[in-house]
Amino acid sequence: MAVTFIGVRHHSPACARLVADTITSLRPAYVLVEGPADMNARMDELLLGHDLPIAVYTGYRDPERRHGSWTPLCDYSPEWTALTAGRAAGAELRFIDLPAWHPALAGVRNRYADAEARYDEVTRRLCHAFSVDNVDALWDHLFEIEPADGLAERLATYFDLVRGDTEPGADDAAREAYMARWIRAAAADAGERPVVVVTGGFHRPALIRLAGQGAASRSGSAGEGDASRPEPPWHGDAGWPEVPRPPEDAVVGSYLVPYSFRRLDAFDGYQSGMPSPGYYQRLWESGPDEAARGLTEAVTARLRARRQPVSTADLIAARATADGIALMRGHPHPARVDVLDGLAAALVSEALETPLPWAARGPLPEGSHPVIVEMIAALSGDRTGRLHPATPLPPLVHAVLAVLGGPGEERLDLGEDAGRERSRLLHRLRVLGIPGVERLSGPRPAGDAELTERWVLTESEDRLPALIEAGGYGVDPQEAAAAALAERIAGADLDQLADVLFDAALCGIGELAGRVLDDVARAVGAAADLGALGRTLIVALAMWRHDDLFRTSGSTTLGTVVEAATRRALWVAEGVRGGPAPADLPRIHAMAAVRDAVRHAGPALGLDPQLAVGVADRLATCPEAPPDLRGASLGLSWSLRGTTAADPAKAAHGTGAGDAAKAVRGAFVPATAGDWLAGLFALAREEVLHADGMLELLDELVGGMSDDDFLVALPALRQAFGFFPPRERHLIATRLVARRAGGASAWELMRLEAAPELVAAGMALDERVETALRREGLITS
Known part of the structure; x- marks a missing residue:
């Protein structure tokens, strides 16, 4: 008896023909194929009569990792022709590779990834020798368009060169040792009948060695082999190899999915x-x-x-x-x-x-x-596979198709229970990446509250494969979406975390626990970007405080995020250094988010106001800190000390002594005044507006600028005063008019016909013209 080893390139018509012809000629007792051994009990399901291409999709999830992989098959896949020709010849069919979830395949998304890509030095030399651009052109040149005569020998020579004397990695070695056990067991059980083994050509040399220790083997098509060599008896393992079982805390599912070209x-x-x-x-x-x-x-x-x-x-x-x-x-x-x-x-x-x-x-x-x-x-090509109607599908597919409905546009009222529940279902499908489910409008992170959503559902040939693959996350949309979000959180950076948390709320999954919550805390704890921390804190705090729409108010998960982000933001802010620069609005918003968190969530979440005030006091007087951050820190300290009549000097120095005018005058430098005021106004707008003498002091400082300084500072000053809403800007204008122009109207001041920058530039030009005239003695008064 001999075992025939056929090394193939996956998805190769030439190899597929060789495999089919060999099996038809030999009519073996066993056909052993590189593929997931845990699918052996479902071989009849695989051969139901599907329209190819299809794939075996395996989803794996445990507390430590999640993995999804495919074993794709098309008409010209050698593995497929091995199965169909073997079934026609009456052979027993076996997949002999480790299951897709096994740690040895943890880095493999596609089981049939051709291994010569891993050893490109050899293939590069071959490409150079045959004057072709790449391994695909090389393969066509050597095998696909050449006559079939001698194909087995050419394949064996090629894969022997690709493999060479290179030692495989630990993962390949584990797979090959496992496949060799299946080959020995099949050979022992077959007796004098043939056995055909179809695997990736990279594995073939090792399998001949591992499986044929003390045994004869053939390495090509039927009728080949060295007849002069004695054939020692096979000594297979006792019985068939066991199929590895996943860990008890793991969720594993393998299903057939339609695939496409x-x-x-x-x-x-x-x-x-x-x-x-x-x-x-x-x-x-x-x-x-x-x-x-x-x-x-x-x-x-x-x-x-x-x-x-x-x-x-x-x-x-x-x-x-x-x-x-x-x-x-x-x-x-x-x-x-x-x-x-x-x-x-x-x-x-x-x-x-x-x-x-x-x-x-x-x-x-x-x-x-x-x-x-x-x-x-x-x-x-545009071919898409179809599963036989009798193909088992994961529970998620049935759960979704029973309630999804047909194509069309939907308008949902989120104020009603029915609208909210429908919204959650559609968001769960969106999070799972199901095609044909698109939201046109609705609530956004940190955006205005919207009580309506618009969706459009369309037919998609990719929907069934996506649902089957999503079935690896859970048995129903809520469980699956929760697992998908947990996976996103595990790999999210801080810029993505706020969106993930908001998606969790939209899906009706307000609470996360265990490792997922640890991943959230890890992402926040590792953040070094104050602006990104602020974005996360703004969204999490808004949802924790008053999001009754999605039932996240008071959420433990969000409370954890708010507490961690607040502490981290204070720590990061104290290390920010930099000279004069345009005001960094994300940084300013982050400090405002810290203020709101301490104000509104401090008692419930154990946030210490004195800690925040201490950091703010140090930053407000730190000459190395950027102007906008110094102004924001002054505003943070001032606002957290409690009353609109608080002394800004106290906020700046933390001592309760000193002169407010001195504190503001010291920070007010014309080149950076607008940036500093932007930070101050963003965090202490009401305090500034209502503190006695503060507006008058600011008017004096701005009015004391030269025309050139004012022109330089004007864009930043406009940005700073933009933090006041229209009603408060009118109040400021009223007080300035009363101070400077008696009975003039504040509305006239706010409704300049010319752009402020143009007016300022004109004033500067007037000043330069007057200076030149005086220098030339043309005017003396």
Whole structure:
């Protein structure tokens, strides 16, 4: 008895044909395939009669990690032809690789990621030797368009070169040791009957060694092997290997999902796989000549459908050029890159700003020529798989489809229980990334309260796959959305945290616990950006204080965020240093959020006002702190000390002594006055407005500026006084008019016909003209 090892490249028509022919010829007792062993009990489900492409999606979640991965299959996947040909030949079918959730595959998003990409030094040398651009072109050159004669030997030589003497990593070693146990067990059970093993070519050399210790093996198609070599008996393990079980605290689910050529395509960002699945489907079905012809026709039809001029002469030129390129490259038939190069030569007349995308691997580069983009899309194809109606689906799919409803626009009243519940369902689907669920308007973080939402639901062929994959998060929309949000929090930076918390409220998931709450505290505790801390604090505090709409008022989760963000913001603020610069509004808003948190949540959350006042006092008089932060710190200290009649000097010095005029005069430097006032007004607007003599003092300081200084300071001064609402600006104008112009109207002062900057520039110009006239003795009075 012998075991036939077939090393393949995943999603290769040439390998798929070799696998099918070998199994049909040998009619083995067992067909062993690289794939998740925990799916063996569900082999009948996999072979129900689906329209390919499909994939096995596995979702894994435990308190430490979450992982999702795919095992994709299409018509020309060697693994698929192994299963279908094996079933037709009456063989027992087994997947022999570790389950997708296993730690050895923790970094693998796609099980069928071709391993030669990991050993690019060898493939780079091969590409250079054969004068091709990349491994995809190399593969076509060596295997896809060459005759099938000798394919097994060429594959074995290629993968032996790729693997070489390199020791695998720990994860590959664990997978190979496990697969070898399955091979030994199958060989022992098969007796004299053949066994066929189909795995990625990278694993083949190691599996021959591991599984064939003391045993004979074949490495190609039926009938091969060294007949002169004795065949020692196989000594398989006692029984079949056990399928690893996930940890008890883990949630694991594996389901079949419809897949698409778009997701298979390397140009669309697929982790590996071959590019242009639409082309390789044609190659599988019709051979290289028809695939080349069909590719040219598909590109032409797509361009014409988008009103791109493609003439018959262009088409003839593209075919002739592709044939000539193929002949020059020694190809018996035009390969994929030959056809693409021919099309590009015939259809693109101007110089290209980016390299042709098939010269490298990976997603289509930005700035690609529109014709090139359409060519790549035509090669990709638009096929989408469909599951057999009897395919089991996760509970989440049934739970959603039962209540989602048909396409159309919905307007929800969030003041009513029914509207709020419907909103929560739709937000849960939005958070899970379900296609065809889009919100047009509604409440926003730290925005005005809105009691209505508008949604639009549309049909999407990607909805079922997305729902199946989301089923790994939970059995119903609420549980799944909570798990998805927990995952986002674990990887969120502070700029994202406020949005995640707001999404939790919109989903009706107001309380988070355990590790998730620890992740929130970690994100806040590691923050170094005062502005980002402020944004998070503003949203969390608003929801904690008075968000009765989403029932988050008094939330323990949000209270934890408010408390942690307040303390962290004070700590970060005390370390901010910098010279004169435009006022940093996010920084000012952060200090205002600290003030509000201490005022409104301090007693409930244990925030110490004296701690905040102490930090503010030090910052207000720190010469290295930026002007806006010094002004904001003065305002924070002043506002937290309690009364509108409080002495600003006391706020500035923390001693209760000193002169208010002295405190303000010391901070008022014309070049930075507007920035300093912006911070002060943002945090102590009412205190400034109602403190005796404060407006008069500010008027005196501003009025004492030279025209040039005033012109420099004017933009920042306008920004600072913008913190006063219109009613208060009118009050300021009234007092200034009374102080300077007697019975004039404050409305006239506020309704200047010219822009203030223009008026100030005119005043400065007048001053310079007068100075020049005096210098020349033209005026003396």
